[in-house]
Each structure stands twice: as structure tokens, then as C-alpha cells.
Amino acid sequence: MNLTGIHHIAIICSDYKISKEFYVNLMGFPIIREVYRKERDSYKLDLAIPDGTQLELFSFPNAPARPSYPEAQGLRHLAFQTTDIEAAVEELEGKGVEVEPLRIDEFTNRRFTFFSDPDGLPIELYEV
Structure with missing residues (x-):
């Protein structure tokens, strides 16, 4: 392919x-x-x-709403990479976006966090 x-x-x-x-x-x-x-x-x-x-x-x-459960089938979240997660979080919060506390990926030791778009779609920021 x-x-x-x-x-x-x-x-x-x-x-x-x-x-x-x-x-x-x-x-x-x-x-x-x-x-x-x-x-x-x-x-x-x-x-x-x-x-x-x-x-x-x-x-x-009239598009139907999609049920959004953390482990529902289908798209789980959309992830964007950033080189400076603290700056990205600060910018989002400065614009009024609620961002979850930073987490550490247990397999890669990289930092990440989540916030939501206007329809509640989870968006992840992943530091690379």
C-alpha cells in the first residue's frame, strides 16, 4: 500500500x-x-x-450527538505534539481553556495532558 x-x-x-x-x-x-x-x-x-x-x-x-465515554469504541482522542508543554498549557489557560494537570507517560517518561474542544472531544498535548 x-x-x-x-x-x-x-x-x-x-x-x-x-x-x-x-x-x-x-x-x-x-x-x-x-x-x-x-x-x-x-x-x-x-x-x-x-x-x-x-x-x-x-x-x-441536525447531526446526532456521539456518546462520549472514556472507553467507548471509536476515536478516543486527538493528540498534538509540542516541544514545550508548560508554555502550551500556559497559553491555553491564558485563553480560558481548562487543562488537566500534567501526567507522565509510564512507558516513555514523556509529559502529556488533556483538554477538550467545544464539543467535548478530548485533545491531548504530548511533549516530544
């Missing part, structure tokens, strides 16, 4: 404007393109992650 990486991660938002604000202005991901698809009454926003991966945000009218 010659797979070389992840191209994109797609998220369906409950409130497109709030999620756009969160991922663009709070997380700092630049917009690649934004389109409104009239036939679907849906926005699609492509965002650039520094490693070349893209994050896609979608809005769909």
Missing part, C-alpha cells in the same frame, strides 16, 4: 462558528480553504497542522 502518513482528520462540529474560533484562533491552525456546500447546507473548513497533516471541520444540520 505504500502508506506514508496521515493526510487529514475530520471532525463534525455541533456549532461550526464556535469550533472554527477554537481551532483557528485558540489553537492557531491556519485556514487552507473554507467552502459552503449549499446542497448539503454544510461548511467544510480545511486547516493546516505544522507537520503537513490537515484538520477538516464540518457542519451538518
Whole structure:
């Protein structure tokens, strides 16, 4: 198959404007393109992650809520790497985001923490 990486991660938002604000202005991901698809009454926003991966945000009218249990099947969380976790946490908290206390990965001894996006999707910061 010659797979070389992840191209994109797609998220369906409950409130497109709030999620756009969160991922663009709070997380700092630049917009690649934004389109409104009239036939679907849906926005699609492509965002650039520094490693070349893209994050896609979608809005769909009346999308059903996804049950979110810590060990439910499906996507567990979205993890971003950082070289300075303390600075990243300080920046998030300065913007009003509640961030869990730092933890240590028992296998790698690396520091990590979690916070949530506007829809409660767990986001991990992992220090490399």
C-alpha cells in the first residue's frame, strides 16, 4: 500500500462558528480553504497542522450527538505534539481553556495532558 502518513482528520462540529474560533484562533491552525456546500447546507473548513497533516471541520444540520465515554469504541482522542508543554498549557489557560494537570507517560517518561474542544472531544498535548 505504500502508506506514508496521515493526510487529514475530520471532525463534525455541533456549532461550526464556535469550533472554527477554537481551532483557528485558540489553537492557531491556519485556514487552507473554507467552502459552503449549499446542497448539503454544510461548511467544510480545511486547516493546516505544522507537520503537513490537515484538520477538516464540518457542519451538518441536525447531526446526532456521539456518546462520549472514556472507553467507548471509536476515536478516543486527538493528540498534538509540542516541544514545550508548560508554555502550551500556559497559553491555553491564558485563553480560558481548562487543562488537566500534567501526567507522565509510564512507558516513555514523556509529559502529556488533556483538554477538550467545544464539543467535548478530548485533545491531548504530548511533549516530544
